[in-house]
Amino acid sequence: MDKGNNLLLAGKLAPELKKWTVPAKDVVDLVKSPKPWQQVAAVPAFPAEKLPDQLLARGGRIVLDFGETLVGKVRLRLECLRSIDSPVKLKLLGAELPYEAAGDPETFESGLGRGWLQEDMITVCELPVEIELPYRWSLRYLVVDVIAAPRTRFSITRAEVIAQSSAGQELPAPLPRWDREMRLIDEAGSRTLRNCMQNFPEDGPKRDRRLWLGDLRLQALVNHVTFRRYDQFERGIRFLAGCTDERGMIPAAVMMSPEPHGSSFILDYSLIFSRLLLEHCRFSGSWELGDELFEAAEKQLDFFRAGLDENLGFHHPGGWLFIDHCQELDRTAPMVCAAIWSAETLAELAGQLNKSVGKIDSLKQKADAWRKALRTSSFDPELGMLRSGYERQLSWASQIWGTLAGVLSPEEARAALAGLPKMPDAIGPQTPYLMHYFLEACRACGAEELLENTIRRYWGGMIRHGADTFWEAYKEGDDFYTPYGDDPRNNSACHAWSATPGYFLRTRD
């Protein structure tokens, strides 16, 4: 595999960004009370068409709602009666959620850094003026604080977002088979993907604006049932393949600046690369890329095998294991399962590519051996569930990945997945990422009712909390959960790994 060539081909697949203009819909009040999600609601005050009538003075504040979450550049037109005796100075804050809009950036202290807050300050010496911010933001709300204004005051006569996506504005037509709730969920997932489809498929357009392997595989699923921009996923796959490290490990993330390079290495993500590749070939119907990158994908198993002892027990080989944002999670069993699933995937891909029977069998044998070893060491026959690690930890992650890897039989899996909510001691999921794999496990073992109920409960929960794109972090009942320090404004509220319910809804038999 030629890394440089992959980067070259990735570069050639740079998309044209489609743009469209969305005017502000409402001026809203940010109302704090115990009831709404994160204790802040955006309550419509008056339609944005009436903005020109609002004379603004120093100390004034306008909060705009664009009606849906968008990715793009804010454009404002400011006017005054005749001329101004002193400049207008505004502080601007773009926000995906009301809580983010209601917070003072100056109090942002922790986690990933205030750099991710979408802030700007503009000073205007002459009116009328039309300003397009230099920043591409992800926002539904825009907070405009008037820091300075002329004595004659001024007004915002136009406020809009020049929205952009490589997938265009239009979301797919709604699903005829589903009810209103499911249609809203499907739509929010499509919008999430659309907003992440920028110069390349990003994890989240607010944060990290990066190509992450774990996100890419999940958004590829949604893409297949919505925009079908397979070219953009070939671009993503080639970026990953072009940024392997000197050992051949596929990176978990690619950073594009100053030139594309791998920035994190996560073993479970590397193992999933094979699945991303197989599905891409199947979805797009073009298997050449699979042929080209088969060896690179297979190579990832080596990094897993480096952690196996002579009894095929897995020990942390160093580096980053993800599975979920959860510090206490024991990742042993899920990691072995991810490797089994990867080997099975590679065997399937090898079959499609007409590789030798020996190659296919060797992969299947690996999967079988690891499956057998894990079952022996970790299956709890009393519970009918997998335990993980020395401390025999019980977790959702183990049952989910045990299902996908076939370590649990379909019957065992259905019972285990259905039984988890009744086991409060089992380490639960922290992110929609692991929740996606819960859905995937349901589908794999035929637990369609559980799958549907989970979508209604979990993703439907975000909708009921006001979401129109799905969130990076969502723990039911915990409004202020964040995996990063203690300020939930760190979280991305439009995140690719959360976008997948539509995939399951649209591929239901």
Added chain:
Amino acid sequence: MDKGNNLLLAGKLAPELKKWTVPAKDVVDLVKSPKPWQQVAAVPAFPAEKLPDQLLARGGRIVLDFGETLVGKVRLRLECLRSIDSPVKLKLLGAELPYEAAGDPETFESGLGRGWLQEDMITVCELPVEIELPYRWSLRYLVVDVIAAPRTRFSITRAEVIAQSSAGQELPAPLPRWDREMRLIDEAGSRTLRNCMQNFPEDGPKRDRRLWLGDLRLQALVNHVTFRRYDQFERGIRFLAGCTDERGMIPAAVMMSPEPHGSSFILDYSLIFSRLLLEHCRFSGSWELGDELFEAAEKQLDFFRAGLDENLGFHHPGGWLFIDHCQELDRTAPMVCAAIWSAETLAELAGQLNKSVGKIDSLKQKADAWRKALRTSSFDPELGMLRSGYERQLSWASQIWGTLAGVLSPEEARAALAGLPKMPDAIGPQTPYLMHYFLEACRACGAEELLENTIRRYWGGMIRHGADTFWEAYKEGDDFYTPYGDDPRNNSACHAWSATPGYFLRTRD
């Protein structure tokens, strides 16, 4: 006079702005102590060439000194070792003086408004990057506060100002006849004018960035002995003539947006228009403009005469009288003197334009009559000085303008001007604007030594306090004086009306 035609011709004289690049000279510490002007000194810490070695983290601060006050756009290059895990966010503050640099914009509460503070916030998601701010600032210092930074930190590898002026970068060669102190004063005046010469001659490039008649006349004097860009002063004069009000009054200021229009009307400024016109014709050698605008200039006397009673006593006719930023100043006597001076000027212009003897005599007669009436009502023979108004107020302004108007004889004037500093009860000057007229009065009555000493003391004082351009507001011994509320950060530190000592130095016989 055709207003529209004047605006048309003013528009055609739009200058090409010459640009040049000035790299930061030093990184400085802002050191507070009782000794320096406004109790803050900018003390060099290390040369700016060493900036790339400084790794910056959140909470860091860099203060740059560009070595001289400049007008232009800041350009920064930011780099890091390889890539960044989170964005860089900077707050930027451009400042003309160390005190302005040392202050927190958030504490700016009063006066003309925080809109005039030169602030920006930038957020950068990818490094390396080169940023040119969208704002034209007037600055010598740039304060860079690091609000957010990646864990790997970053550095500023280049910092420069793309400076601009319609007069170009070069200041005139130093004066051979004068010593180092006077050369520095002359240079600071030239730099002040250069920095004010933008799309049109501005009063101050930080504030108000406006065409003010009072400033224009004074900067025209300096222009004559430095850049000789008479086209730009014709442009200014035509803007003023194109923005008279419906009565024919010349405005004190022109605002350019949304289209040129008069924004303030000040009687003493309107009266000075004649002087601006005469001097422009004389300096440029082209008298056509004088011919074209003679009547418009003469018309201004009508607005003065509206305030005269049957005994030629002057009463405030309403509107704004300036003379100086000084609330307690009685403007009666100075206003009459300004009118006398204007009438004399018009008589002189009429002579140059070969107007009728009747016209010339009529103007001279007006001047004589007003002079005589004022002398009768206001001259205090005991002091040998003019008093002003009902309360017979004693002020510098009355003696200065009384000298220019010939209400005081040259001998009386020399004695009066020399005697003022010994009269603490006399209302003193508050701005370099009135101090300019003190110099002009000295020149008019032949008090050259007093003129020279005043320049050394007053303008030299600014130099000794660290100025390299002259200030809008300067009261000796009062570091925090401002005519606007109580925050001296309102003040402009590069102001046309303060730029004139070089005119006197370069026209000394």
